Amino acid sequence: MTTRVVAVVNDPKARRAARHLQADGAPGQSKPRREPLTVERIIAAALHVVATQGYDALTIRAITAELGTSPSSLYVHVVNKADIDDLIIGKLNSELVLPDPDPDRWQEQLREVYGQIRDQYLRYPGISRAALAVVSTNLETLRVGEAVLAILLAGGIEPRVAVWAMDSLSLYVAAYALELSLVRARQADSDQEWVLSRAELVQRFEALPADRFPHTRKHAAELTSGHGHERFDFTLDLILDNITR
Amino acid sequence: MTTRVVAVVNDPKARRAARHLQADGAPGQSKPRREPLTVERIIAAALHVVATQGYDALTIRAITAELGTSPSSLYVHVVNKADIDDLIIGKLNSELVLPDPDPDRWQEQLREVYGQIRDQYLRYPGISRAALAVVSTNLETLRVGEAVLAILLAGGIEPRVAVWAMDSLSLYVAAYALELSLVRARQADSDQEWVLSRAELVQRFEALPADRFPHTRKHAAELTSGHGHERFDFTLDLILDNITR
DNA sequence: TCTCTATAGTGAACTTAGTTCGTGACCACT
DNA sequence: AGTGGTCACGAACTAAGTTCACTATAGAGA
Numbered sequence: 001m002t003t004r005v006v007a008v009v010n011d012p013k014a015r016r017a018a019r020h021l022q023a024d025g026a027p028g029q030s031k032p033r034r035e036p037l038t039v040e041r042i043i044a045a046a047l048h049v050v051a052t053q054g055y056d057a058l059t060i061r062a063i064t065a066e067l068g069t070s071p072s073s074l075y076v077h078v079v080n081k082a083d084i085d086d087l088i089i090g091k092l093n094s095e096l097v098l099p100d101p102d103p104d105r106w107q108e109q110l111r112e113v114y115g116q117i118r119d120q121y122l123r124y125p126g127i128s129r130a131a132l133a134v135v136s137t138n139l140e141t142l143r144v145g146e147a148v149l150a151i152l153l154a155g156g157i158e159p160r161v162a163v164w165a166m167d168s169l170s171l172y173v174a175a176y177a178l179e180l181s182l183v184r185a186r187q188a189d190s191d192q193e194w195v196l197s198r199a200e201l202v203q204r205f206e207a208l209p210a211d212r213f214p215h216t217r218k219h220a221a222e223l224t225s226g227h228g229h230e231r232f233d234f235t236l237d238l239i240l241d242n243i244t245r
Numbered sequence: 246m247t248t249r250v251v252a253v254v255n256d257p258k259a260r261r262a263a264r265h266l267q268a269d270g271a272p273g274q275s276k277p278r279r280e281p282l283t284v285e286r287i288i289a290a291a292l293h294v295v296a297t298q299g300y301d302a303l304t305i306r307a308i309t310a311e312l313g314t315s316p317s318s319l320y321v322h323v324v325n326k327a328d329i330d331d332l333i334i335g336k337l338n339s340e341l342v343l344p345d346p347d348p349d350r351w352q353e354q355l356r357e358v359y360g361q362i363r364d365q366y367l368r369y370p371g372i373s374r375a376a377l378a379v380v381s382t383n384l385e386t387l388r389v390g391e392a393v394l395a396i397l398l399a400g401g402i403e404p405r406v407a408v409w410a411m412d413s414l415s416l417y418v419a420a421y422a423l424e425l426s427l428v429r430a431r432q433a434d435s436d437q438e439w440v441l442s443r444a445e446l447v448q449r450f451e452a453l454p455a456d457r458f459p460h461t462r463k464h465a466a467e468l469t470s471g472h473g474h475e476r477f478d479f480t481l482d483l484i485l486d487n488i489t490r
Numbered sequence: 491t492c493t494c495t496a497t498a499g500t501g502a503a504c505t506t507a508g509t510t511c512g513t514g515a516c517c518a519c520t
Numbered sequence: 521a522g523t524g525g526t527c528a529c530g531a532a533c534t535a536a537g538t539t540c541a542c543t544a545t546a547g548a549g550a
Contacts, residue, residue, distance in 0.1 A: 036498075059536060073499050081537065094523075117312055129374075135431075142453070142461055149460040161479075163467040168277055168417070168480040175420035178377055186380075208387070215394040222408040234406075235413040239480070242487040282528075304507060315529050317510075322527095326508065493550080504539075515528075520521105 012079045019087075019138075037069060039077050044089050046084055047124065053186060059082075078144045085130040086138055092120050092127070093140035098147035106155030107240045113148060114236060115175050118229065121177030125185060128177040135243030145170075157243055169236070176232055258325045264332075264383075282314060284322050288336050291329055292369065299430060300371030303329075330375040331383055337365050337372070338385035343392035351400030352485045358393060359418050359481060362476065365424030370430060375423040390415075402488055410488045414481070421477055 019039075045066040049058050060071045060081060067073075067090060078084055096116050099109050119127040134141065152162035205220045264284075290311040298317050300351035305316045305326060312318075323329055344354050366373040375438050379386065390411060403442075450465045 060538085061536070070500055071537080072501075075538070076498055104488045132420065133427060135424065137429060142458060146461045147462065148457050153460060159464045159469045163464055164471070164479050165483075167468075167476065168483065171420040172417055173415070173426060175416040179380065179416060180461050181292065181446060197476060206270075213387060213391050215398060216391045219394065220407055222405045223470050233411065234409050235484070236485050238410075238413065238487045242483045305509085315531095316508080317530075318528050320509070381508070492542090494548085496547095499544075500542085502540090502542105505537085507533085508535085510533075513524100514529105515527085515542090517526085517548100518524090520523080 016079050016083055037073055046088050050124040050127050055129055086134055087129050089134045090138045090140040093144050096144055097166050101150045101154035103154045106151050107150050111236055114169055118177055125181040128174040132174045161243055168239055169194050261324050261328055285318045288332050291333050295369040295372050298355045306466055334376050334379045335383045335385040339387050340454055341389055346399035348399045351396050354396050356481055364419050370426040373419040406488055457479055
């Protein structure tokens with residue numbers, strides 16, 4: 001998508017630095033080869049792996065298998081596995097549609113943006129683990145932060161509160177998506193006998209000693225209650241409704 | 246701490262099942278050996294590794310080195326690496342001091358409990374990653390959940406809201422601690438040249454194009470502001486102050 | 491057109507980590 | 521002593537991230 005500095009530099013560290021520095025598409029010199037392995041292709045392959053097999057399956061070898069190359073080939077374009085994580089998170093962030101701040105609809109706008117983020121995380125199961133690790137070190141992440149901040153400030157939220165709220169919201173989406181991905185993955189391959197199956201879990205809840213776990217027993221049903229992302233919306237509203245004061 | 250069924254069973258899966266099922270200390274038959282490797286010793290060693298070197302350093306071999314044994318020895322007592330994660334999270338949870346619900350002080354009590362959890366996570370850097378993965382499958386975690394639920398219900402919170410709030414709070418502490426651990430770790434070994442140093446990061450913030458990142462530039466200072474856990478308290482209050490309505 | 495050089499690409503191998511297996515040690519009871 | 525079962529362990533296997541020496545190739549310049 002974004003034109004990128006394909007600086008003809010062998011050192012991938014320098015490449016990474018260049019990637020992070022360039023604020024806008026200002027290509028140094030493009031140097032197309034026959035069917036060149038590019039960072040874009042690597043990102044695409046990586047995202048495909050995550051989408052189809054989950055983040056745990058995102059190994060260097062899985063990516064290169066997707067691309068029909070060998071592991072070492074990646075290291076011409078990429079520093080690290082962590083670098084790849086950084087890149088795919090950046091890519092996802094770059095795809096978010098960020099609205100122009102509307103002071104009258106700031107809460108709605110935030111719900112919309114974080115809804116996008118949530119859905120994106122869930123589309124790439126487990127990727128929120130990477131998102132939690134990245135900590136806004138790349139430009140695309142900053143772009144999203146900037147937009148969220150703009151919406152909050154437009155809503156009349158005091159700067160310090162705005163920054164903190166942004167932080168809370170971001171942490172929460174990531175954690176929510178991570179947990180949900182895990183639960184889903186667990187449901188998928190419950191053939192892993194050593195892990196308790198859902199039935200066993202429910203059974204165990206009911207088998208809990210009533211004297212020690214009265215509330216948990218009584219309200220276990222609520223734990224899984226809530227259609228769709230009702231639980232998510234609940235927490236978002238909790239935060240958004242309260243920062244105005 | 247807890248007396249445990251040292252069931253004389255070779256199969257570690259059976260052991261795990263036994264661990265999870267026993268609600269109270271009802272030892273089958275204890276069978277002490279000379280200097281036996283026990284689950285307790287494994288947990289202690291594991292926690293020591295995490296406390297001193299961080300969760301990333303928690304490898305099977307690191308644990309066995311601590312214990313002076315070999316990797317394979319662990320598998321007599323433990324199913325998995327994941328099982329170890331489960332055990333240490335359980336251990337930490339078992340150490341939390343949970344107050345008797347006081348309807349008049351429910352918010353204060355929750356702040357106190359989650360403060361304990363936060364501090365514990367931070368004492369064992371990175372361990373919140375394991376906490377996020379466990380998803381309350383063991384009894385000690387249920388014990389904490391039960392207590393939190395009890396406090397919320399005592400505070401007059403509607404059951405469904407209480408359960409959801411508990412979920413949000415738990416996710417948030419874990420994510421908060423995880424992020425903080427990461428930041429601290431990054432500060433510690435910033436010799437990793439490929440990662441941007443703190444100075445570089447600040448420098449970059451200031452170098453951001455003012456037209457695209459006005460808010461981020463202007464309020465970058467607030468990001469790191471807040472002494473101690475002010476940011477944490479802020480979010481907790483956001484949630485706690487709002488669930489009453 | 492030919493050569494030269496820098497860079498992209500690659501196979502093989504190294505390292506670390508989780509896990510398994512066969513074997514031996516040890517204890518308890520017969 | 522013998523026997524059975526538990527516990528411990530060394531060695532080895534697999535998977536994954538990473539490095540390195542080497543090759544292939546495209547484009548620049550002679």
